[in-house]
Amino acid sequence: MTQRKLLLGARLKRLRRDRGLNQSAMAEQLGISPSYLNHLERNQRPVTAGILLRLAESFDVDVKTFASEGGEVAGADQLAEIFADGILSDLGVSRAELIELSDNAPTVAEGIARLYTALRELHRQPAGEEGADPRVLITPETWVRDYIQAQRNHFPELEEGAETLGQGLSDPLSVAEPLRRRLKEAFGVDAKVVPPEMLDDASQHYDAQRRTLLLSGLLRPENRTFGLAYQLALLEFGSLIDRMVGVARPPDAGSRSLLHMSFANYAAGAIMMPYGKFLRAAEEHRYAIDRLCGQFGANVEQVAHRFTTLGRSGARGVPFFMLRVDPAGNISKRYAGESFPFSHFGGTCPRWNLHAAFQTPGQTIRQIIETPDGQRFFTISRTIERPIRPDLRDDSLLAIGLGCDLKHAGRIAYSDGLDLLNTPATPVGPACAICPRMQCAYRATPPAGRMLAVHENRKTISPYPFIPA
Structure with a gap:
């Protein structure tokens, strides 16, 4: 890593933007001058091993991933899918160009992805529905999903708070009971399981005025537990979640609300399965899902989702x-x-x-x-x-x-x-x-930007044979 020049300006700039910092604030945390950071971000200076270590210490950055060649490979893959679309495929943009764009101009790449997403959403609108605000064409679900993935589905601030709280709620006989007690003792909230008819189409409802959490009787036991943890997360980490949403800068009210709920869901899982304890158990039991479900009172989906969040540095x-x-x-x-x-x-x-x-x-x-x-x-x-x-x-x-x-x-x-x-x-x-495999009997659509090789006297394994590039 130290034998080659690491020109990581775009990644440094993106990290700074994601943390809501200006150059002076980030430079202070790294112990360098703002002008030196400016040179790093412009790729006028290479990132040294010392800077990488300070990034790891100050921003919980995985040095190997941050400094790896190829940059944001997922960004290049996403761009490849976009430029394979029929409206762009004739441009013949090479893989190398896409990697260069995603690595050196990630904000531009993100802009292209947003425009393409909006175009796809526009095509899904009912015929005759005109005059829609183009800003709503990127759905809240799409924006939140992309934001969470950009953070590698790991949020250190939530992990730290949830781990401290979750460890204090440990009970070998019940996961739900200490959550219920914490809601009552710390916030005066009563939790009740009620007939589904009382909740209409909701699975749970918190009545802030009466300080009562109502859980549907149709919920499975593990999901009732998660419901308790979700409500506890909202009350325990409300100000932290608000701050994280503010840093993320969602584009509209719908995205803001969905991101807020997603952070609370994340914290609920982290409360039920505290990071250190869960990681040790996962390694000990070699990621056997049912064993972990039994130990943490969670269901298969909750454990599987938790697997994807284990990105703590070190x-x-x-x-x-x-x-x-x-x-x-x-x-x-x-x-x-x-x-x-x-x-x-x-x-x-x-x-x-x-x-x-x-x-x-x-x-x-x-x-x-x-x-x-x-x-x-x-x-x-x-x-x-x-x-x-x-x-x-x-x-x-x-x-x-x-x-x-x-x-x-x-x-x-x-x-x-x-x-x-x-x-x-x-x-x-x-x-x-965008799949380059030629001999595939499962191919459902022809490959974008490729000349078909269909011949009336010859049928191939693939329904859409094509001439290789």
């Missing part, structure tokens, strides 16, 4: 990515502790066994997959039940998929018995429109 867990889908293939959650091998704007590759989990409810499906660039991932998929079941029909299942770089698979119990080096990997791709 105490990192396996960097998992996670998706949640319904039987129709709609993605309702998408988190990554590190890289994410699938499409940012579309769905998943049909060759990944995530959707096959619906055929074997309750069982864990494991699979080694390989992306077009040769990177291999170890993945597991399984069904989960919805937090609340409004009727008796048997349609309450969702599926989650977890994965990590294959080099981490030996740390995971589900890899036992697999020859990780010699087991054939299933070739997968990001999205059909």
